[in-house]
Amino acid sequence: xxxxxxxxxxxxxxxxxxxxxxxxxxxxxxxxxxxxxxxxxxxxxxxxxxxxxxxxxxxxxxxxxxxxxxxxxxxxxxxxxxxxxxxxxxxxxxxxxxxxxxxxxxxxxxxxxxxxxxxxxxxxxxxxxxxxxxxxxxxxxxxxxxxxxxxxxxxxxxxxxxxxxxxxxxxxxxxxxxxxxxxxxxxxxxxxxxxxxxxxxxxxxxxxxxxxxxxxxxxxxxxxxxxxxxxxxxxxxxxxxxxxxxxxxxxxxxxxxxxxxxxxxxxxxxxxxxxxxxxxxxxxxxxxxxxxxxxxxxxxxxxxxxxxxxxxxxxxxxxxxxxxxxxxxxxxxxxxxxxxxxxxxxxxxxxxxxxxxxxxxxxxxxxxxxxxxxxxxxxxxxxxxxxxxxxxxxxxxxxxxxxxx
Amino acid sequence: xxxxxxxxxxxxxxxxxxxxxxxxxxxxxxxxxxxxxxxxxxxxxxxxxxxxxxxxxxxxxxxxxxxxxxxxxxxxxxxxxxxxxxxxxxxxxxxxxxxxxxxxxxxxxxxxxxxxxxxxxxxxxxxxxxxxxxxxxxxxxxxxxxxxxxxxxxxxxxxxxxxxxxxxxxxxxxxxxxxxxxxxxxxxxxxxxxxxxxxxxxxxxxxxxxxxxxxxxxxxxxxxxxxxxxxxxxxxxxxxxxxxxxxxxxxxxxxxxxxxxxxxxxxxxxxxxxxxxxxxxxxxxxxxxxxxxxxxxxxxxxxxxxxxxxxxxxxxxxxxxxxxxxxxxxxxxxxxxxxxxxxxxxxxxxxxxxxxxxxxxxxxxxxxxxxxxxxxxxxxxxxxxxxxxxxxxxxxxxxxxxxxxxxxxxxxxxxxxxxxxxxxxxxxxxxxxxxxxxxxxxxxxxxxxxxxxxxxxxxxxxxxxxxxxxxxxxxxxxxxxxxxxxxxx
Numbered sequence: 001x002x003x004x005x006x007x008x009x010x011x012x013x014x015x016x017x018x019x020x021x022x023x024x025x026x027x028x029x030x031x032x033x034x035x036x037x038x039x040x041x042x043x044x045x046x047x048x049x050x051x052x053x054x055x056x057x058x059x060x061x062x063x064x065x066x067x068x069x070x071x072x073x074x075x076x077x078x079x080x081x082x083x084x085x086x087x088x089x090x091x092x093x094x095x096x097x098x099x100x101x102x103x104x105x106x107x108x109x110x111x112x113x114x115x116x117x118x119x120x121x122x123x124x125x126x127x128x129x130x131x132x133x134x135x136x137x138x139x140x141x142x143x144x145x146x147x148x149x150x151x152x153x154x155x156x157x158x159x160x161x162x163x164x165x166x167x168x169x170x171x172x173x174x175x176x177x178x179x180x181x182x183x184x185x186x187x188x189x190x191x192x193x194x195x196x197x198x199x200x201x202x203x204x205x206x207x208x209x210x211x212x213x214x215x216x217x218x219x220x221x222x223x224x225x226x227x228x229x230x231x232x233x234x235x236x237x238x239x240x241x242x243x244x245x246x247x248x249x250x251x252x253x254x255x256x257x258x259x260x261x262x263x264x265x266x267x268x269x270x271x272x273x274x275x276x277x278x279x280x281x282x283x284x285x286x287x288x289x290x291x292x293x294x295x296x297x298x299x300x301x302x303x304x305x306x307x308x309x310x311x312x313x314x315x316x317x318x319x320x321x322x323x324x325x326x327x328x329x330x331x332x333x334x335x336x337x338x339x340x341x342x343x344x345x346x347x348x349x350x351x352x353x354x355x356x357x358x359x360x361x362x363x364x365x366x367x368x369x370x371x372x373x374x375x376x377x378x379x380x381x382x383x384x385x386x387x388x389x390x391x392x393x394x395x396x397x398x399x400x401x402x403x404x405x
Numbered sequence: 406x407x408x409x410x411x412x413x414x415x416x417x418x419x420x421x422x423x424x425x426x427x428x429x430x431x432x433x434x435x436x437x438x439x440x441x442x443x444x445x446x447x448x449x450x451x452x453x454x455x456x457x458x459x460x461x462x463x464x465x466x467x468x469x470x471x472x473x474x475x476x477x478x479x480x481x482x483x484x485x486x487x488x489x490x491x492x493x494x495x496x497x498x499x500x501x502x503x504x505x506x507x508x509x510x511x512x513x514x515x516x517x518x519x520x521x522x523x524x525x526x527x528x529x530x531x532x533x534x535x536x537x538x539x540x541x542x543x544x545x546x547x548x549x550x551x552x553x554x555x556x557x558x559x560x561x562x563x564x565x566x567x568x569x570x571x572x573x574x575x576x577x578x579x580x581x582x583x584x585x586x587x588x589x590x591x592x593x594x595x596x597x598x599x600x601x602x603x604x605x606x607x608x609x610x611x612x613x614x615x616x617x618x619x620x621x622x623x624x625x626x627x628x629x630x631x632x633x634x635x636x637x638x639x640x641x642x643x644x645x646x647x648x649x650x651x652x653x654x655x656x657x658x659x660x661x662x663x664x665x666x667x668x669x670x671x672x673x674x675x676x677x678x679x680x681x682x683x684x685x686x687x688x689x690x691x692x693x694x695x696x697x698x699x700x701x702x703x704x705x706x707x708x709x710x711x712x713x714x715x716x717x718x719x720x721x722x723x724x725x726x727x728x729x730x731x732x733x734x735x736x737x738x739x740x741x742x743x744x745x746x747x748x749x750x751x752x753x754x755x756x757x758x759x760x761x762x763x764x765x766x767x768x769x770x771x772x773x774x775x776x777x778x779x780x781x782x783x784x785x786x787x788x789x790x791x792x793x794x795x796x797x798x799x800x801x802x803x804x805x806x807x808x809x810x811x812x813x814x815x816x817x818x819x820x821x822x823x824x825x826x827x828x829x830x831x832x833x834x835x836x837x838x839x840x841x842x843x844x845x846x847x848x849x850x851x852x853x854x855x856x857x858x859x860x861x862x863x864x865x866x867x868x869x870x871x872x873x874x875x876x877x878x879x880x881x882x883x884x885x886x887x888x889x890x891x892x893x894x
Contacts, residue, residue, distance in 0.1 A: 075647055075756040076785070098653055121595060132594070134603060135572050150847035151840065156752045158784040159821035160558045160607050161828055161839055162866065163848045164571065167603025171595070188653030210513050214536070216627030216693055242696030249693075290593035292514045323514075323593055353593045375597055378585045383598050385854035390847070402598040 008362070009038060012057035018065045019082075020141065020149065023180045028147045030059035030395060037061060037145070037395050039174040041084055041113030045120045047282065048358045049173045050370050053399030061178060063115055069093055070181065077186045078138065078155060083115025083179045090114055094186060102130030102187040106279040115179045121171030124275045125221035125235065128321045130187060134170040139183030142169060142176075145391045150177070157185045168386065175401040176390050190220075190237035194247050195267035198232040200224070200259050202300035205232045208257050209320045210294060217250045222321035223274045226300060232320065233274050235267060277317045278326045285329040285337045285360040287344065291353040293323040302347030303327050306340045314340065323353070338367030345372055374403045413452060416473045420453055420497070423465030428503075430454035439498050442483040442490040443545075446747075446805075447830050451478065451492035455499045460578065460586070460616040463499065467614065468584035470497055476860045477582070479610040481521065481553025484545040486748060487829030489557060489609045489865055496860075499614060501552045507531050508617065515622040516575065516592055521552025521615050525559075528620065537622040540567040543825065544733050555615050558607030560825035562658040562732070563689075565783035567623070569825070571606040578617035579605060582856040592619055604851070609827050610862040612855040626691035629657070630701040631725045634713040635682035639663050639778065640759030642684040645711035646782050647756065649688070652707060654700050659783035660687040663762075665742070666735050666777040666790070673738035676731025679715060686713075686782065687732055689725075735779045736790070742777065743792035745801075747808035750826035751815025755785035761818055765789055765811055772807045774800075786824035787815065813838045828866045834873035836866075 012035055015026035030037045035057045040046060041064060052058070063084030070080040074097040081090060087101070088111070094100050104124035105117050112122075123132050130136070139153035142165070152165035169179050200208060205224045212219055212234070221235040234254075236246050251261040264270045280286035291299050300316050307314045311332040318325040327344065329337050337360070345355040349372070357370035364370075374380055380403045387394070387405050398405075420429050430436050431453060440448040452475070455466045470477045476496030483490055483500075492498045504520035507527070511517070512535040517528060525546040528539040542561035543549055549559070555577060560569045576590035590602030605612055636642040642661055649656065662670060662685045667678045678685050688704055690697050708716060719725040739746045753761045762778065769776040769791075777790040789811050793804035812822050812832060816839045822832050836845060849867055853859070864872050 073754065073756065075650065076754045077650065078754075121600075131568070131572060134600060135568065144847065148843050148847060149841075151844045152848070154819075154821050154839070156754055156785055156820045156824075158560060158564065158569070158752050158781070158786045158824040160560075160569075160825055161822045161832075162836065162844070163851055164558070164603060164607050165848070165851065167571075167600045167606075168851070170603070171600055176599075188655065191653070213515060214513070214624065216624060218624075218693055238693075238696050239699050241699040242693060245695035246693050290595055292511070292516075292592060294513050324595065352591070354597050356597070371597065376587070378581075379587045379589075379598070379601075382581070382587055382601065382855070386599060386601070386604075386851060389850040389854040 009052050009058040011060055014060040014062060016062045016065045020180050023061070023066065023178055024143050024147050024149060026059065026061045027143045027145065027178055031145065031147065033057065033059065035059045035395070036398055037178070038397055039063065039178050041116030042086070042111035044107050044112050045116060045122070047360060047362070048120060049400040050404070051365055051399055052397060063113060066180060072097065074099060078157065078183060079186055080155065080181060080183045081114055082181055084113045086111045087114050087117055095189060098189050099186040100189050101136060101184050102126065103133045103136055104275060106276045114182060118170055118182060119172055119174050119179060124278070125223050125271060125319055127319065128222060129218065129220040129237070134167055136185050137166045137170065137182050138185050140166045140169055140179060141181035143178040143180055145177065145393060145395045153183065155183050173397065173400055175397045175405060176387065177396060192240040192243050193235065193237050193267045193271070194243050195233055195235045195264040195270055196247065196251065196254070196261040197264050198234065198254050198259050198261050199229065200232050201230045202297040204257055204259055205230060205320060206294060206296040208232060208254055208259060209296065211253050211256065212250065213293065213321060215249065215253055217246055217253065219321065221271060224296060224318040224320040225274065225277060226316040233264070233270065235271055280328045280359045282359060282361045285341070285364060286358040287327045287329070287341055287355050288358055289325040289327065289344070289348045289353055289355045291323045291325065291348065291351050293321055295323065295351045295353070296320050298351055299325050299348060303344050306343035306347070310336045310339055312336045312340050334361050334364045335367055337364055341368050371402045412473050412475070416469055416475060417453065419469040420455060420466060423462055423469065424455055424457060428456045428458065428462065430456065439480065439483070439492060439500065442480065442485040442488060444486050444488040444829070444831055447488040447491045449492045449494045451498035452495055453497045455497055456503050457499065457501070458503045460580070463580050463614055463616050464584050464586060466497060466499055467580050467582065470860065471583050474858065474860070476863050478862050479556065479614045481550035481556065482524065482548050484549040485553060485557060485827060485829065486750070487823065487827040487831040489827050489829035491830045493863060501550065504616065512537060515624070516619055517622055518617060518619045519551055520617060521550060521555070523551050525549050525551060525554055532622055536625045538625050539620055540573055540623050541570050544736065551618050551620070552615050555606055555618055556608065556610045557825070557827040560786070562660055562781060565659060565781070566655050566657045571603060573621045574602060574606050574618060575621055576619040577602055577605055577615045579613040579615050581613045582858070582861040609829060609866050611852055611866055613861060628694040628697040629689065629691045629725065630697055631687065631689045631719040631728055632705065633678065633717045633719070633728055634686045634688065634708040635679050635684070635715040636686060636713055637683045639684040639762050641712050642686040643758035643782065645686060645708045645713065648707045648711050649704055652703060654703060656688050656704070656783060657691040658687065658689040659781070660732050661685065661780055661782040662732065662735060663778040665775065666779045669738035669742050669777060670731045670735040672741045674731045674734040676727045677717070678731055682714070687728060739777065739790050739792060743775070743794060745793050745795040747791040747804055749787065749789050749808050749812045750823045751787050751812045751820060752824040753785045753787065753815050753818040753820040755783065757818050758782070758785065761814065764814060768807060768810060772803055774804055774807055781824070784824070785820065809835065830865055833864070833866055833868045836868050
């Protein structure tokens with residue numbers, strides 16, 4: 001747990017369940033103590049989300065001993081895991097069968113857990129091809145605050161029976177229940193990976209991305225970073241035999257925009273470097289913006305404008321084909337970071353997107369709301385109804401979610 | 406009765422104010438045309454049929470229903486196969502078929518916004534000029550509506566590679582059961598808050614009425630290659646599918662028909678399938694041309710290695726269309742084999758195909774009925790067609806029982822009651838074979854968060870004592886409960 005989050009709550013007990021029975025017992029212990037519950041995996045995202053509500057004591061449920069690969073059905077391309085298994089360990093195991101969980105958030109070399117990535121709705125560059133973590137989880141087992149064990153979905157990829165509650169848990173940041181087990185759909189590990197680097201300002205990059213999306217070239221990742229004058233990393237994956245033709249087609253499109261494509265050695269390692277740039281450590285601040293893919297230049301220019309007159313330095317790392325952007329702010333103090341976040345947020349909101357804070361110094365929240373303005377009243381009301389239906393006494397991480405949920 | 410009549414007249418006046426005379430059907434003969442959806446075995450004539458033309462009219466109708474405590478049932482094109490749009494006899498059926506405008510096309514960002522009555526095929530047609538298309542392709546795509554697709558989380562033949570409706574819906578405008586309007590999701594990824602859009606897709610009309618949908622579009626693949634391979638048995642064809650998957654190839658579609666289905670389809674569509682084949686496997690690959698060619702050669706080799714008796718490659722678009730016409734005609738063609746059929750939609754782990762088909766064939770023999778099999782072989786989604794003659798009540802009942810047993814067999818194999826048709830009215834009482842009472846109670850809590858009065862498409866999806874008896878379906882312990890890991894609360 002990060003020191004900041006730990007300092008904010010009064011931890012009365014810590015549980016390290018190893019199975020569903022233990023997980024349920026931990027939740028019931030918190031209920032019997034009338035305590036709140038903070039669920040943590042590796043703790044890599046504890047600085048995301050809002051400040052926990054004070055008042056009650058807290059029980060921490062540490063999922064890292066829920067670390068089994070329960071089953072891997074290679075022929076069906078599915079696997080069932082306990083939520084606390086490290087993503088890195090899971091990928092190593094699946095890799096032996098030539099398969100992978102198609103989710104590549106930054107920090108996988110660390111101990112990020114599959115459950116943590118899921119409830120944080122985290123992802124990486126290859127989301128462009130494989131979809132978000134929400135799209136990979138086909139079944140879930142969750143313990144609710146009253147100890148009810150609820151399964152939804154199932155073990156097969158195609159399944160529409162009952163409500164798809166997995167979508168609710170994904171991105172809920174531990175505010176609805178304790179995810180104990182997940183069933184995942186898997187993908188084959190691509191035979192080969194190729195990448196080119198394209199020095200390109202944001203407007204040129206936006207134009208290249210737009211043309212690539214409209215072309216038959218199927219990129220696995222399109223990353224843009226503001227380093228230097230800006231650069232794109234374009235990644236292709238697939239059977240080795242077909243890949244050269246695609247690379248050539250991609251380079252031809254890049255050149256139409258007067259840009260140069262530089263082939264990259266060690267494409268997978270390069271991609272990993274670009275992926276890791278999407279994370280930050282305090283005292284840096286990471287702000288995540290969403291936009292339409294074509295708004296890349298607007299988002300980048302707004303960030304440049306937002307730091308003007310402040311001592312803050314900002315770098316932008318974009319999943320350009322997806323319209324997801326991470327601004328990493330360094331230098332200055334938390335007030336300066338707040339100024340930049342507010343300015344950038346205003347501009348991003350005008351394009352129809354939004355900005356939320358991820359890793360950041362805890363004191364930043366004295367000056368700016370990590371979630372921004374509350375969503376429309378009826379929508380917030382509906383989210384509160386869902387929260388109340390599942391966690392009527394507000395035990396799971398109260399205060400941490402949108403609108404103070 | 407008298408009280409109901411008073412409510413009914415007051416409601417009629419309010420609905421008339423909202424919809425005008427052309428938007429409200431009150432005559433029995435008119436209402437009766439809406440008595441069922443694609444699952445015609447279930448029928449109920451609704452008290453009123455509302456035909457709104459815009460969101461405000463939907464809001465007006467839903468508010469009127471809320472004021473009078475009257476149930477409402479949304480309906481798209483009425484092609485659903487699980488009775489999801491079965492009307493409530495005391496309720497208002499809200500048919501969205503007049504809301505069929507394409508509102509916005511953002512080709513650069515590969516998004517389209519449409520009203521719910523737009524058909525699935527119209528979406529792809531509207532963006533064909535940009536080389537874009539909408540991936541989910543249920544067999545009824547020419548008729549079925551996007552609103553219905555959202556409600557049912559519809560699939561199709563190509564979801565092995567491209568996923569289901571839920572992977573392609575970015576945002577929904579929804580009229581909640583109290584008449585309030587909310588936007589769930591939106592044009593950008595990862596909207597703020599809980600993913601209520603993800604929850605809403607596939608909720609079968611029980612959480613609200615969708616009045617606007619923003620969909621993700623895909624670039625049309627550069628190349629498409631299609632082949633039909635014949636095998637001695639479906640199990641042998643299943644082995645070939647296993648080999649394709651094991652080679653790391655993800656085809657766009659893998660479909661299978663058994664001999665009975667081939668015969669019916671061939672009589673109807675003359676698509677060139679071999680009538681003597683034990684199983685026909687259709688494999689389609691798409692993507693960048695070079696990649697597609699390389700993988701296609703591999704697939705042909707893998708089918709040959711796994712005992713294909715013949716391979717026919719559909720080389721041009723006309724030939725490919727003929728193959729698909731044959732496959733998609735399979736359901737309709739059953740009329741040539743028997744006056745009536747029940748179609749199931751269960752899913753099994755693909756690797757257990759052979760075993761499962763053996764059991765289905767034994768169960769059919771025991772019931773003295775014929776079952777034709779058409780299915781999405783890549784993802785284990787079966788569509789067994791139980792053939793019968795509806796003129797004979799005893800045979801009908803036997804066929805219905807067999808059909809239900811097949812769906813529940815899929816659950817016993819570790820699969821699902823439904824891969825794409827939905828639970829609706831048809832399979833609600835089978836839900837306890839797949840989920841525990843606790844699982845279902847939690848779903849019901851979520852439902853109540855949207856619809857505390859339980860008026861939105863009641864008696865669908867989740868079993869109720871009224872619907873299924875006091876103990877809905879045979880109780881089966883949760884696997885975790887059987888293992889002594891959990892207890893019943």
